[in-house]
Amino acid sequence: MAAPGAALRPLSRAVLTASPALRVAPCRLHQSLLNRQSPSLSSASRSPLTSHTQTRHSSYHSPEPSSNTPNARKKVTMHTLRNLYKKGEPIAMITAHDFPSARAADESGMDMVLVGDSLGMVAMGLENTTEVIIEEMLLHCRSVARGAKHAFLVGDLPMGSYEISPAQAVASSLRFIKEGHVHGVKIEGGEELAPTIKRITQAGIPVVGHIGLTPQRQNALGGFRVQGKTSASAIQLLRDALALQDAGVFMLVFEAMPPEVAALITSKLTVPSIGIGAGNGCSGQVLVQVDMLGNFQPGRFIPKFVKKYADVWGEATRGIIQYREEVKSRAFPSPEYTYPISKEELAKFEKTVDEMYRK
Template structure:
């Protein structure tokens, strides 16, 4: 007869099929939903605002569980998730697909999404139509737009329609070719003044906050002090109203050049590669799956014996 085999059903919560959907994220009970008003209150209290990017259901959940104030579906996922050379290749349909996935995982943080290049530059009407799509189809709560005074009219049109807009000045990746590449902006007095005038124009147009990217610390600090809305820095020093990082960069997912401003908080790329290598090794040496821990039994010992009788006439290879 052999050793007695386990006959009970798998415990509740064990996934009997590897593609079964995960349970819905459980919001932290004590944490209230972050809104645009929450962001304003944090700014008034001089509490630093935290922003991290997310691009799908699991990263949306992770950002939420990490207690971030703002979850940004940035067009940077074109490079870090889709493998494009730049953000310019990203389409609106791709953005909406990732927005919806992120929104399903992120329930508490304020959700903001980039308008992809080419979806808002033609006219204020185009910008408004694109923004409506991001809110209605992408389930986001605000949009982010790159540019300065030249997009102020579009920002005004969108905010008048009731959609919050986060601006983005300094280094604007969608304009990398016009800027001559990914370069620090505002390093001279004249260029720094241009960043300031862009910030003031976007504030006047109705932006609820501004991302300031790759600008010297003293310039970002002064701009922050002159504005009535919060600034979110990335490569702009410690004196902005908050900070933003790309999740793959901060978690060390990629073994590649990192900008000076990025701090790596983990080595997840190495850890994931090591885990997969261990899996490959265990499959090859047949230590995984374990017959007791990872294998389902027959309904009973009698059913196993019946099965063996049923297949007696089959020949093994």
Template sequence: MSVQTAVKRVTAPDIRARKNGEPIVMLTSYHAHTASLVDRYCDVILVGDSLGNVMHGFETTVPVTLDMMILQGHAVMRGSKHALVVVDMPFGSYEASKEQAFHSAARILKETHCGAVKLEGGKRMAETIAFLTQRGIPVMGHIGLTPQSINTLGSFRAQGRSEAAWAPIEEDAKAVAEAGAFAMVVEAVAEPLAKKITASIDVPTIGIGASSACDGQVLVLEDMLGLSPWTPKFVKRYGDLGPAIQEAIESYAKDVRSRAFPGPEHVYGMIKPKVVASND
């Protein structure tokens, strides 16, 4: 009898140890079936609150709820076996107090069985990050452009494009690292700033619109597959599945209306009764 070796999941300490090592590969997923595909190639799967845009058609991530994140996090855990699964903490689930953050994060870990949570914010969230990590919750930070703050930012614009704007972002990165985050997403910041931050802190940076200077990269799966209606500047489209899916649906609709589908090979026939031999 053959004995199958259990697949060991990547952990937060494993990712932390990748600083200045092999680049970390990270993609988003919100479903069990896409998670099983992503899992084969990625070190980290992010169950991002971008599901608000991708799955629900929201204009921002602000309406996303904790229950939504837990539901999709559970699905991704069922579909994956190897990658570290990180679940975003949605807007309103952690900002009020560090105690609120702990209860929300603990619920995510307990109900999804994921390996870490991610939250947005730099210096203002450092105390919360420290509170969580000291209580056994691995935290991935997120600095630079923070989409949950869109109502105060006003637009999804790149950060740090003048040196005069660098200091606060550098302070955010340092505060998040010192608070105990095992890694941090650096979103939509100028390349020289991303390079400086990556060199100045001792935890991995995972870039999204922050250049190859970072210790790893993350993209929204639907963006890189060409399924999103709008593609940000920092996204490379590795596929163009949108038109292919539309073409398939068009062909299906045409076949149904013309009664070409289902064909004989797609339907069930009657079972022929068995002939019982006579004893006469």
């Protein structure tokens, strides 16, 4: 499902030069311009310019994912997700908040990538998700969309962007699709949000619901507390799930609830459930990428449901410490990390400098 307006956006030079399938385009463009300006120029005289446009001497660029390579996987669409659900194959979702994390998730084969408002804490250093505003979410959504070219992208509607009225929610959702370049939105809340979700889906926007522990409502919930631990609260979760399904969500996120409750509710639905701290009986799982990769400082609180699959923080600090030490000792940069100059040209340069400073 391509982002609306993608075909109308002009390709940047970085995109043209980065994608292997498109590298020839700048060359043809330069040749076309040269032919218009000076038709007498031969192919031989144009070749140095052509090769020069393909040479980079800087790391300051963002290469596009190689989506046109022979073994590239197909784009994940709503149809793909429905098929996974029908086959009983778990749906793998992970969060991302910038180009590198999106690229890593996409190339690791994730079915879905969520630009969660958890980025407020893990990427922006905020106390909680309630402080995130829509403009910040849109910025991160655009960055993720540039990196994830195969996964189905969903963006979190932040607190304050949908509660006032269904019309506000539709307007915010449209911005996520048009400006954020995601394929769907996620919204937190139970059956009280059914009319709002219905309006969004009527606008042609896929919606993921989110029930259980809803971080945006932590103040009303009395903090980050597990939901559905009593029969009454579990019944309410079932009512919430059924109401949101009837309103048109194509998927539901279940956060922080007993696995037995999540599994039973899942069995009563006709849309997939994605668990986060809700056990293995859901139709799929989602984790915050920063958490599961261990990219956080020691001592930070991590929810019980997070499994640490790597130690990015430890590896990153190890590398940075080594870099600092090599800078201090002048071991870096060694010759292999520098650009050469011929002895003749260096001698000319030194002679010229000497003459300049003798005057």
